[in-house]
Amino acid sequence: MKSVLMTGASGGIGSAIKELLLENGYKVSTIGRGDAQIVCDLKDSKLLAKEVEKWLKTNAVDILINAAGFGLFDPLESTKPEKIDELISVNLTAPITLSHLCLKKF
Ligand SMILES: NC(=O)c1ccc[n+]([C@@H]2O[C@H](COP(=O)([O-])OP(=O)(O)OC[C@H]3O[C@@H](n4cnc5c(N)ncnc54)[C@H](OP(=O)(O)O)[C@@H]3O)[C@@H](O)[C@H]2O)c1
Numbered sequence: 001m002k003s004v005l006m007t008g009a010s011g012g013i014g015s016a017i018k019e020l021l022l023e024n025g026y027k028v029s030t031i032g033r034g035d036a037q038i039v040c041d042l043k044d045s046k047l048l049a050k051e052v053e054k055w056l057k058t059n060a061v062d063i064l065i066n067a068a069g070f071g072l073f074d075p076l077e078s079t080k081p082e083k084i085d086e087l088i089s090v091n092l093t094a095p096i097t098l099s100h101l102c103l104k105k106f
Helices: 012-023 045-056 081-103
Strands: 003-007 027-032 063-066
Touching (some): 003 012, 003 081, 012 027, 063 081
């Protein structure tokens, strides 16, 4: 049985992917802020790396799906820099961190 590790499983795209994977016999483990195997806010890339490294010591992964993310749609001048930092952490740093960790296991 192929083992999938994924983010964004509670969201629109991610939950549809998760459902399809489960229907097709994959084992799915999730990373997220709520009900997840690895509970972590993707804003915190250091904690993410620590938690996933720990999880990978006792769990196999064949496929990584980075489905979490969000968009910022306000004009740049009214968007707080902290929100842009968060966007970069969640949409860019987290997928790179997870890819880096999982590639070592593929
Ligand atoms: N839907 C589309 O048509 C579409 C098209 C192009 C691109 N996209 C992009 O694809 C991505 C996913 O879209 P979607 O429609 O599935 O979005 P969504 O329904 O809003 O779901 C977003 C997912 O990302 C998770 N997430 C967001 N911030 C997080 C954080 N800090 N830590 C952990 N998890 C976090 C959410 O978890 P929580 O439940 O904890 O919030 C949720 O599972 C987004 O970046 C979106 O901009 C979407």
